[in-house]
Amino acid sequence: MSNKTTPVIQQYLSIKEQYKDAILFYRMGDFYEMFFEDAKLASKLLEITLTSRNKKDDVPIPMCGVPVRAVQGYIARLIQQGYKAAICEQTEDAAAAKGIVKREVVRVITPGMIIENEFLDEKSNNYIFSIATQKGRGDVSVMGFSYLDISTGTFRVSESEDSDAVIDEMLRVSPKEILLPESLKNPSYSQAAMKDLLASVSEKAVTFLEDRFFDHTRGRERLLDQFKTLSLEGFGCEHLKAAVSAAGALIYYVGETQKQKIEHLTGIETYVLGDYLLIDDLSCRNLELVKNLRTGTKQGTLLGTIDRTVTAMGGRLLFRWLRYPLMNVKKILARLDAVEEAKENLQAARTIRENLKTVYDLERIGSKIAMGYANARDLIALKRSLNMLPKIASLLSQFKSGLFKWNKETEFFEKIGFLADLIEKAIREDAPPTIHEGGIIKTGYNSELDELITISKDGKGWLAQLEVREKKATGINTLRVRYNKVFGYYIEIPRSRANDVPPHYVRKQTLVNAERYITDELKTFESKVLNAEDRRGALEYELFDEIRKEIVKNNPEIQAAARFVARLDCLLNLSEIAEQNNYVRPEINTQGHIFIEHGRHPVIEKMITGERFVPNTVRLDDSENQILIITGPNMAGKSTILRQVAILSLMAQMGSFVPAGKASVSVMDRIFTRVGALDNLSQGQSTFMVEMQETANILNNATSKSLVIIDEIGRGTSTYDGLSIAWAVAEYLHDLRAKGVKTLFATHYHELTELAMTKSRVKNYNIAVKEWNDEIIFLRKLVEGGTNRSYGIQVARLAGIPDKVIQRAKKILFDIETGEHGDDVSYTAPMVPSPEGKDQCRERPVQLELFGSPGHFLTDELQNLDISTMTPLDALNYLNELQERTKKLGIEN
Template identity: 55%
Template sequence: MSKRKKTPMMEQYLAIKESYKDAILFYRMGDFYEMFLEDAKKAAAILEIALTSRNKNDDTPVPMCGIPYKAADNYIAKLIGNGCKVAVCEQMEDAAATKGLVKRQVVRVITPGMILNEELLDKTSNNFLLALSKTQDVAGIAYLDISTGTFKTTQVESRQSKIPLELIDEALKVDPKEILLPSTFKNDPVYKHIRQAFEGRQITYLEKTAFDVEEAKERLLNKFKTRSLEGFGAENLFASISAAGAILSYIQDTQMRDTTHLFQIIPYDMKNFLVIDDRSCKNLEILTNIQTLDKKGTLIHVLDRTVTAMGSRLIKTWLRYPLIDKNKIRRRLDCIEEITRASHIHQLIITHLKSVYDLERLGSKISMGQGNARDLIALKNSLKKLPLLFKELSLFKSSLLNGKDLEDQEMILNELGSLAGLIEEAIREDATHLLNEGGLINDGYNPELDELLLISRDGKSWIAKTETTEKEKTKLSSLKIKYNKVFGYFIEVSKAQSNSVPDHYIRKQTLVNAERFITDEMKQVESTILNAQDKRNALEYSIFCTIRDKVISKAALILKMADFIAGVDVLQGLALAASENGYTKPVINDLNTISIEDGRHPVVEKLIKGERYVPNSIEMDDMENQILLITGPNMAGKSTVLRQVALTVLMAQMGSFVPAQKASLGIVDRIFTRVGALDNLSAGQSTFLVEMEETANIVNNATQKSLVILDEIGRGTSTYDGMSIAWAVAEHLHDLNNKGVKTLFATHYHELIKLEDIKPRIKNFNIAVKEFNDNIVFLRRLVKGGTNKSYGIQVARLAGMPDVVIDNAKHILSGIEQKNNTDIPKPLPQKTKKKGKKREKKDDNQLELFNYNEQSIKKMLEKIDISSITPLEAINLLNDLKQKSIK
């Protein structure tokens, strides 16, 4: 810009831009937001709008582009979605009343983690900004959804220089849209693992002072207006304080306004919840489908029967943070049982909840000064539903439902009821979303406003009457009174009749087909009308702001009520899912056992087509049935059984009914999974490496109270290596801390069934298969005992493998399995297929799955009457059996 002539406007733009170098500056000019220089080039490409230039005739014209300010939300959403930040710069003065350059300043910075507009947000998901901090031997995270007021924090010991993996995994579980890190993390190789973990997400680096513990604590105390953080249980959580303080610093820098709706911070200990790491969450397809990454085919898709946006966000939290407190779990289960027994009340509750808008985001948006009249109307309509909702909820015994858990319930209902009455009295039901063009306040609410409305209406009525009168007086049939922003009110007459206008008409403008005139009397009336209109608009906005301020003063109450309603919605949704899907109430036992009778996979049973879903029962304990070793062919259903047990435990501990005939479950502290082998090639990790990393995580962190799900470990390497690893892992889990850990272990390595004879708490099971005419039928039933057959070739046939390949595979297998045969089997001769003839008889040397001699020997043995057979007959029979066996 140094070679360009800087106009006062461009000097102002560049001065403002200097403070927001990492953001695209939306510079307000009238009805448009303009962007210049590099911002314009970048924005034009992303938004697919025309890139023009300012001062086109200069040697170095300034690149520019612009968007209408009324349509800004859609454009901002696109920029944010492409990883940009947007600094919104508004005109702080009325251009018409200002001489020279209008004062402008940035009023907010919109980043991926700082979004308030519900049109830019997913209503079913939180939009978290997360900060990560390290102080001496402790590391912590804090995260905030500014659109809902949710503000939480946790920390863990960290005696090493690196941030602990468990904390990084917790951060990934939160799924933040933007991460704040100290600037010292940016290039330090010690923190490379953090940068890699958050790759693809928006990372913002702040100065180290933003994370200073003392300054951070001071910010928190000022924010919550308290003398200490003891009331939140965070006084000595130094890493948490550092991270939370950094978030407040970032809010001050980007939002430039008070955040009344942030009235608390909630510390939590990860040990108080059932831990499901990020990989296990993906493996079990709790929130996203592994194949498509969408919601269909997931547990959340089956369980989420909520009807409010608040409820749909909260159920995700319940799924990611199942409880380990038995009493809290039982309370939720009792609530669901109570709802399912009161179907009529349940339907009324659903009806009332459907009329409740997103109180969390409405309250937060209004508190941040961005709410309009329509937001207040939505808030009013929601608050007016509360008495009807609580009337139905009061019929339940559970305090989670009847509101007795809601502190100061009666006071909150009264306060919010008064607030709804105020909004109803003041704000017009048909109010526009614009705040400076009038039409916001009801008639009769404010005497001064009513007077201005009367003047405005009378003036407009005078204009309408004047047109009729002037037509009659002048006999000019083409005469019309019109209005535009340039001339105000004027009289328009056709060109043909313009010479016949009265002398007191003052010519104002000549058009091709018409002439425009004004009169002194009309200008006086116009001044009265327009002044009244301007005063009215200003007064309406002032009244609206007063009403909005009263709403802001009740923000904490609104959010408390929102939290309660979200909980009710999740409970009713789980009750609805239980009723529709035939779930049962699990028993939470104190025996540390898992007993599931006729359990089902909650997702697979909804998706399965063409066959009946076969339920399976599972019994696990720490005495005899601690590790269940499950064998069976591919496609038989091993993985389904494994996953359904894990999901049943998860559902029970989140407080949901479960897909089973009966279930009695002990508390599990962690669910580990090693299921499926997903390559991470972009990170340079092979399938086997990922597999071993997941397995290492299990053997290093599992406890006696954990549940381990292992599906085919070791298959990513050679057979003998893989089998050895699988065997060693099974033994290690059995012997873990001399107590072992409950494990479901599916494998193709049939040699592992020998472990049952070596380890007392390992039991063999297999998925039953029916053999028929060299084919197999999957029975999907889990039965006791191991199997030494994999049926790989039969599964290949089911998959559509050509007969010639199947036959050759059998031949090769037969050769490999012959004792002491180390030669490569010779391929079968190519067969020519002849029309009308059956397939040639199988080669006698092939390994038969269904041996006729074995079947005939079995029948001979079954016919023996041991009590009547003579010694000679027995010898002869034994000889016959021997002859058959060697044929």
């Protein structure tokens, strides 16, 4: 028997054709069904049973489904895996339908188009990022971008001629979905910038739109229509053609997926990349600002340490402050002033924080209400939050900082007071989560509704009276009046009493142990009550929707309140963190110097156990201490000091107090880090290649206002090559654009300390250690001067290397350093081809020091010689011994 295409499947296929890149959730009664390839994919991703439709056909149709009541959890799992879900609903009453019930997609849920709280992290934005290009001056292409969090209404736009800067910004925004022109999929597209872009989004959820949706003229028209304005001048982006193209495509995509006008998008923020300190994605990871390198979580990061915000809005804003530190001195000082004032009025600040805990997520509640996804409980949360704001404003009256002041306070409180009163009068505190079945509007709010409620209540009493009357009339004490959705109201009588049923009872259903009947009286009552119940549910929804629309009219004020609460939460959070952890206010300078006295790493000081965190003082400037070469053994603390200087500088520019005794920080434009490397085998890149690419990025983009952190370089290649590269890089950074760049350079190449003799702004430092009985104690203290020892064998012992291996390593090291290769030393220098001829070989030199003499041991031993305790004969014997040893090494006079 051949497979027949039923009307349902025909309808499904016609709808699926329009949503090829999404899994179609096709509503059939109480289930969402999926068919064909969607079913195969969904059953695998969601771990649900794959069955089939028309099993008797030669080619059964694959099918799977999920209950309507549980669909949210299944959709969340798909979205987390980067897929889209097209929700197809029945758009007409099945009872009234002629033929197949009409269905259409009412919404497409994508990774970047989410509004439901259960899908979202409350303290993280959920962005979709759009990119477009336009021809700029000459042959230069301008890359515009825009990103949106539909759940909060955050909508930003900018552009740049530097494609690398745009890619860096996209990585900093960390969107869940990328929107790109379809032409970029063409493999013949040769523009290097676009290839780099596609490579950087390879692991993201990417949606391609036809190029026509990125047209500037159409995009501008969409934005004007969205914002109800005549131009984009008021938003600062009228002249940014590429940016407007990207934003216009984004608005189109929002409309296509959400199937409605997005009323809470009333404006767009234009910003300039150069207005913020840039910490690229690599440096963000190296410094562990927001994600722990080992666990991938927030724990053990700077954000995890300083985020004690009490509202979801504050948490999201603090994240943005951390990723977008300021460069405007006036704005930095304004934040520091506010944090200091709150710290000085700690009790008042803590009282405000306690009140902030009762403020719900106004941004996301406002967005849900505007898009029609809110229920009565969301309105109750809005009411409670709005009622708390006047009290918070009153508590803030004692503060002077402008960042603690509400703009247009009187008008604002009048509007939110009206909304709070409206919700209080209308919405029940015990309202159910659904909005179509009644039970959400208070008695006394609407007279028609009150009448319907009375009918419903009286009906229950009438049914009770009917049951009593019928029991008395029939003499059947086990008679019951019942209701279900299938049969409506009925009288149920045990089958054992069926002979006692009056003639006017009409049998409706026979059960194993009972019979069900109706009467004319019961049918009349049912019609009256059921109509009242249906009308009540419909009327309550109408009243709810009227209230929702009133709230939407005032959504700009709600969003303004949300922004204020977020800022307040951030500032009070920073003051609380400063008080709890003994942070100090940093000075902000523009003279190019960084001075951190007794600085501490904010994360590590909270994590270490069993020992005290050792503070360190670091001075960097553009005149004498521009490059600090820091030597010392592994595990001594070099990396901690490097990172803490970068982190404290960042904290100062975001307006935070810092963990130090005293601090003065110059405003910087970028922080670069070159810290460690893992083989990127998937891209065929070795450790050394990754090192060199990261170093090239620093050398090509650093300016005199940047801060560079280099923790080892060149270890991925031979000692000679690595040291040569490290030396050249340090020189380049010193001489960069005739000004140099502030750099902290940790290294195991002790020869680099000699740079201080030729480069005036290089200074040597080392991490102090104490030797005791052939062991070392890490003092964690940064002291001036270089060191020529790495203590590698001692560190190996601390790491747990067996003592036998340690002793053998010490013997080999001594023999190599002195040149005394005895018969018991299994070390031979590798043989390499000689330049004299391919059949001849010579020993490869042992790669220890590039600039050291083979007889460097002479210097060490003579410096350690105490001649005041030697006799003339002792001296002659010792001199003869040194002479013999130099002959073995072949050292000539």
